[in-house]
Amino acid sequence: MILILFGPPGAGKGTQAQILVERYNLKQLSTGDMLREAIKKGSDLGKEAKSIMDKGELVSDQIILSMIREKLENAEREGFIFDGFPRNLEQAKSLDEILNKLKLELDLVIEIIVEDDVLIRRIENRVRESKDARSDDNAEVLKNRLNVYHQSTEMIKPYYLEKNKLVQIDGMGSIEEVSNDIESHLSVKVKQ
Numbered sequence: 001m002i003l004i005l006f007g008p009p010g011a012g013k014g015t016q017a018q019i020l021v022e023r024y025n026l027k028q029l030s031t032g033d034m035l036r037e038a039i040k041k042g043s044d045l046g047k048e049a050k051s052i053m054d055k056g057e058l059v060s061d062q063i064i065l066s067m068i069r070e071k072l073e074n075a076e077r078e079g080f081i082f083d084g085f086p087r088n089l090e091q092a093k094s095l096d097e098i099l100n101k102l103k104l105e106l107d108l109v110i111e112i113i114v115e116d117d118v119l120i121r122r123i124e125n126r127v128r129e130s131k132d133a134r135s136d137d138n139a140e141v142l143k144n145r146l147n148v149y150h151q152s153t154e155m156i157k158p159y160y161l162e163k164n165k166l167v168q169i170d171g172m173g174s175i176e177e178v179s180n181d182i183e184s185h186l187s188v189k190v191k192q
């Protein structure tokens with residue numbers, strides 16, 4: 001099974017991805033995690049990405065797509081969950097090409113919908129409560145990340161709607177409620 005978890009920053013994509021990884025034995029491919037790993041290693045790619053991430057802007061498609069290509073080509077498992085990717089139409093189209101070449105097919109794009117003011121409150125709590133808050137977790141950068149989400153990332157929705165691949169989930173409930181809602185869509189998919 002190949003899934004995309006889609007939604008604004010702070011919507012709970014990472015948490016839901018982890019639940020799905022365990023339930024369906026999928027490999028999670030989070031481009032944000034890959035970039036943070038590159039920053040930790042101090043690689044050239046990490047250095048280039050850090051200043052962009054700290055502003056809440058999108059890292060270049062070239063960097064993102066080469067990371068994804070490398071991970072997919074070297075992965076043994078055939079089930080994947082993309083988290084934080086694709087983030088614009090160019091990435092979405094390129095993902096289709098990459099999957100095509102590998103004879104893989106995307107099953108479903110799961111959009112987790114949360115209102116902006118709730119997201120801002122969630123991230124503010126994350127900053128207050130967490131020792132390991134990320135360097136891009138602050139109110140100003142978050143507002144920019146939300147702008148980028150509404151201006152670029154949301155533009156991929158019609159692309160997947162047209163392909164009949166998009167399902168929308170209310171992300172305002174508890175972790176369990178959201179997870180059950182996702183599950184109800186996937187059990188239909190698995191039975192097909």
Ligand code: AMP
Binds near residue numbers: 032057058
């Ligand atoms: P995330 O952990 O998914 O919230 O990503 C953190 C930051 O990494 C984003 O604000 C972007 O700067 C960068 N990033 C992650 N994934 C992508 C992507 N698919 N395309 C471009 N930039 C990305």
